Amino acid sequence: MKTAITKNKPGGVAAVLRSSQLASLALLLVIFVVVGLVPTMTQGYVVTLISYMLRYAILALAWMIFSGPTGYMSLATAAFYGLGFYMAAIFSGRMPFPVIVIVAGVVGFLVALGVGGLTLRLKGVYFAIFTFALVLLVQSVVLEVERLVTHTRGRFVQTTSVSTAYYAMFVVLVLTVVVGVLIRRSRYGLALQSIGEYEEAAAHSGINVVRTKVLTFAVTAVFMGMAGAVFATQRTYIDPYIAFDLNQSFLPVVMAMFGGMGLLMGPVIGAALFTEIQEQLQTRFPNVFLLIVGAVLILAIVFMPNGILGLAQQAWGKIRGRRTARRVGVETGGG
């Protein structure tokens, strides 16, 4: 296997890294197989729950692939996701399901390409505000188009079976993970990282800053659109308020932070846990459910800014640190 980036670390550490990489690869494979087999083992709620988790994992991961390294806080997730909903509604019954999902991805890509090309020269908080407004803009436009052109309010979507949607989500997530890994391991990922650290310096060292940013933004929008198209088939009716819901922009960000943004695993873990917490709260405290979600969100940001992975790394660092300290002590004592 060719490793794209070899970091200058001493040989011993590299060997350890490789074996731990192998271990995590194996773990990933096991998780994939288990998750892939779930619909054959059980039915009903568990399958639905996991497909919700997969959906948020896609959104959170896709969000992080772009916003994590570059530091551009995108709140446009719901726009691409909602467009996916509408693609599913418009083409439902006219095209086979996989084609619809691909079309939704392509539409997400093209819209993100346009939006990104126009706005990615905005810095920091301006970009966040712009993407925030984009969702509402698309929502208002779709509402008006429905009112004036099609004279409808909302649309019906042909449903697919729960397990079809599940597998579709699963495939999209696998694609997202693969693309995430590829980007991270390539020169491209390094370019993104350096844009996040110091954009001008990145430009001066020969990175085509605009193209890198816009392309990544558009690629991540593909998965958001696909996730939307798949999820739309799980509800029979959609309208602009359901499709372009700002919560779907914020929640993936929260989940990515909740999991931790150091590794690609983080958003997936965050999405799974947060979805489970949400489901539990929703069934147990339907009235104050969103209140608690808000409180959990604030507490998570205040007390674990680096997410669950950050906490784990901290704990692991402490254990390792103690171990190293002991070894160093023995060596100096023996020498």
Next chain:
Amino acid sequence: MAILTDIVIPGLLLGGIFALVSVGLSLQYGVARVLNVAHGEFIMVGAFVTFWLLNSVNLNPLVSLVVSAPLVFVLGLILHTTLFRRLMDTSPSLDIFEGRSMLASFGLLYVVQNIARIIWGSSPHNVLFLNRSVTSAQIPLNRLVALAVVIVVGVIFYFFLAWTRLGKAIRASAQDPTTAGLMGVNIHTVLAICFGLGLAMAGIAGTLITTLFSIDTAMGLQYTVIAMIVVVLGGLGSISGAMIGGVILGLVSSLVTYFQPSWTNIAYYVIFVALLLARPKGIMGKA
């Protein structure tokens, strides 16, 4: 003449409210560096405190300003000292703080809105105070009163910033918090006060909105969006920019509503997008 009475005057009156809402947000972002997504929720709190005082003790909405504004101000102080100060201390850089504080304020949006829904329910209420027209131009009295309040608040705030010691400290902290801190400004207190003042303006706007429009506990977000657009229009962190931006957006709203009411939202965003692309630092923004 019809243009004047149907578009310009209502636009200016509406613009006053928008300006007040936006100055609050601008103050929070410009000095305390919190892009408060929950800003509109505090407008809602101000509105419902007014509504509640009117219903329970029959308090005049204009008098209830002296309750709603300080109440929301104190809420802001508490929030800043407990939540945002902590975030500021633990964040490695200002960019990261801005991101985290925005997400935290999103959590706040959920919390405030749902507490309000539990207390006041989710049905809309129509208070409409002083809803009779004066002069031959058919301008509702409540809109004039609201504009007067906005102007008074604006003038007081301007002189507060320009003449008082605390105002000077706020301006210094907006320019350079570190240096202001070195010059003996208690930066944490100043930031908390700014955040609180920003919310207090939201509270005042909420009270005024109660006298003008129907209110419900989900009304916050629409005002947050308006405030964000206005603030970017005027230049992030610029108080005078927020005032001008508010008036411009009020006029636009009034103009579009006159011809095609359902396009108002789209017009907001189109202006917003166009401005962000043409001049992202805003009308009065620096660098």
